[in-house]
Amino acid sequence: MYAILLDTPRDAEVCIRNLHVAAGADxxxxxxxxxxxxxxxxxxxxxxxxxxxxxxxxxxxRMPLPT
Known part of the structure; x- marks a missing residue:
């Protein structure tokens, strides 16, 4: 699965709401x-x-599909 960030984030972290991936995911x-x-x-x-x-x-x- 892919997430597209429009523009360049100014913060060191981004939050993708309502998305949970498995432990150890790449x-x-x-x-x-x-x-x-x-x-x-x-x-x-x-x-x-x-x-x-x-x-x-x-x-x-790029991340794996949510669990």
Missing amino acids: VRLLGIDQRLQWRNSGDDLIIHLPAPLADSPAHAL
């Missing part, structure tokens, strides 16, 4: 060859973004 930012740190918080997914994140009209996150 969450990645396309174009970056590393796993991202993330956590489930209630019904939401919090993803820590790498810094610095280049300015772009959009960024794409």
